Amino acid sequence: MNLQAGQEVRKVMEVAAGVLLRADGSVLLGQRPEGKAYAGWWELPGGKLEPGETVLQALARELKEELGIDVTAATTWVTHEHTYPHATVRLHFCRVTGWHGEPRGLESQDVQWVQAWRAETSAITAAVNAREARIAALAPDASPEAHVAATALSVEEGLGLTLSPPVGPLLPATLPPMRWLQVPDIYGITGIDNPDNLSAFMHKLDSALARGLRLVQFREPGWPEGPNAPSLLAVLRDVIERTHAAGGRVLVNSVHPAAWWNEADGVHLRASDASGPRPDIAPGSWVGVSVHAAHDLANARKLDADFVALGNVLPTPSHTDRAPLGWQQFAALNLQAGLPVFALGGQGPDTLATAIGHGAHGIAAIRGVWDE
Incomplete structure (x- = not known):
């Protein structure tokens, strides 16, 4: 050296x-x-x-x-x-x-x-002022x-x-x-895709929230009118309202406009969007990051992400072109992460115990979370 x-x-x-x-x-x-x-x-x-x-x-x-x-x-x-x-x-x-x-x-x-x-704003302000006074003295x-x-x-x-x-x-x-520890161990990712599926999805969302789901990622890259469409923003607001009523949080995928992130509880960054500093979002908001390899994990640590979703671990219909990591490689990458890791790809409540046994914080899924 x-x-x-x-x-x-x-x-x-x-x-x-x-x-x-x-x-x-x-x-x-x-x-x-x-x-x-x-x-x-x-x-x-x-x-x-x-x-x-x-x-x-x-x-x-x-x-x-x-x-x-x-x-x-x-x-x-x-x-x-x-x-x-x-x-x-x-x-x-x-x-x-x-x-x-x-x-x-x-x-x-x-x-x-x-x-x-969750702390009240007044308690946070008092803590900031107290630390500044300690430093000055x-x-x-x-x-x-x-x-x-x-x-x-x-x-x-x-x-x-x-x-x-x-x-x-x-x-x-x-x-x-x-x-x-504030991050739930099951992370549901929306997959509405089309307005025709909206009613059925909202029923699935309500059912999942009733079963205890408390963390949702709003991710709709294939929306017919585009990921920036006003019609999609209306859907996001409905998802936020239902999730907040159940005591949960919603993160907006970075495929959608940054202006939407503060309407929710933070942002989930695609790996390609995570090479810079932590996004300028409201205090107390969360930042998640999708990762596929060690260099993605390094980027997530640099921007002080709250957690990552690593995958795909198992074969999944959404990524047929990508070889799955498997649990052994997942566990090896998890050791390098330095922050909580959700297992992504082929996951559902039935794989939660296996994921945790390999060091995962929990599981993230587009399909498995919504099935009753």
């Missing part, structure tokens, strides 16, 4: 981090005890991988040592690097959905189950830890969320998974 003068080779610390999830959606956080770096900050439980351990083996050992529980159900989820002033950590976030025992702090740490909710000779404390984003400012019950500051590396 060729290094420029003054450059430093920093060792990356491999860490298994557990996202313990209860049925009500709450997540377990632990407060770092006195005597540790960043004492008083809150984080997800976990710790370093020992030589020869797999991620899930390290996770099970750490949660036994820290919380006194025996893990019975866990899957790898997102691998994410974060650089602190003192270290770079590669965090292997794992979703933990089954365990024996009641989690309790065995290493002098407090633990707390929390739930995340920072002494020129402040320690690296003090710099992190002053500049760290709160959940309100960084994520547009409020935690209940409230806890103290979250370690910066804990913010991304709290954000990702």
